[in-house]
Amino acid sequence: MSRALFIGRSVLDVVSLVEDFPGPDGKIKALSNELMSGGSALNAAVVFAHLSGTATLASSLGAPSLMHDFVIADLESRRIQIRDICNDPNYQIPFSSVVSTRSLGTRMIVNGSGDECSLFNDCADLFTHDFDLIQLDQYERPFVEKYYDDIKAFAGPVILDGGSWKDCSPDFLRLADIPIVSEVFCQNDARAFADMCTDLGLTRWAITRGANGVLWRDGDNSGEIPSVPVSAVDTMGAGDIFHGAFCYTFCETGNFVQALNAANQIAAKSCEGSGTRSWMDA
Template identity: 35%
Template structure:
């Protein structure tokens, strides 16, 4: 069955180099030519959803630049429809430099996108797409917040990718049904993961997960806490694994509406993606 997943947030151009080990200071390292990939939290999540579902829809800011057609072709090849919320505007792409070592660890150098102005009519867009689940990554906060409010009013589950703390989460979390957090997500008043659970619960979030790389995923649902096992795997590259967790979760959650089961199956998808280089190779297996 084809489900309608809507993903709103950042699209990046990831330039990924593979090295044996991270260099010391003031050294030049010769490598093979880099992989140039389309990335970004919401976009990669949509890739995983589309892989499982044979389709997804992304709302993102691309604009006019030298990478526009590259982004369009990548999304199309992965069965993703997308709406450019700044279509026709000249906008530089958000570029991320990624250095991946032989054991799969990576360093990323990037920056936040500039503020945008969108003329998209959100009500008309939702009426056309008819989303059954919505994921936001916290970027483009004013636009994302408007979408979250409309989704909440329409009874559409809202999933938030809480990668790192951003001030806009203070408001966005009020309209969130599911928060999937990284191990580094700490609101200003939080120092421990139990603090994070308590903070999100106070915001009204009913379903919460904290992913911790190769460690088990912590979760809370209806006040009950537990762990989802993350399987051991041969790690080649972890780039995008957290995003794929989120996208796969959205697919399994909209399919069966069981929180822990969706987390468990999504964790398997994310672990599988780590066996391959880059963020698209695993899709071919």
């Protein structure tokens, strides 16, 4: 069975689906409301487990609270192996407010306030486990810095989920073997990102571009995967779902382009329902 370690931030998402965004000072009635655990690495781990892999999530969960207990119960129900890396009794899982529109299939996200955890449990043994790959999501930066050498020494591939460019992105790119990033991550254009990967010795990478499909390079080969036509209701978490599906298929097949194709199909399917889980439960 494929086994993967996902390192990243966990949040509690308060999600509202509306027909259209309200204007300034406006009000609108939600078509649905949902409370769910979220975060890029968390969502990818859930997808990996849903597709029959064994997923371990290393994330800051903090002291017991209603938020903590909700996230733990959700992860356990999805068969995620949990490793709470945070040893700060004052740390609280952040809230994230999400409003998605049915008419446009777009969303607005307000991330929670608060700093990342900087006091950690001893997790050195985590990197001695027999994982097939590690995925990073550019969060839990103090933890990644602490175990930078362990991640760098990992024998399998390290996948980077680059949703947007951050100050820490160069450091995460230097850890990655396969960066799979959104077009928002590419500050200038795809060519500049390709040149950056070449400078870092990265021969496999992909850029997800939503309705414009996926660009990829694998050594001397490159190509484009067209988008999958769907009637999008909600694109929330589609990138996270793409990464979880890619990681699972890549573990199973070892075929980079095949894994990208599978991820492209699954991420598109997820947009036909609201939230990040409805496609799994349908």
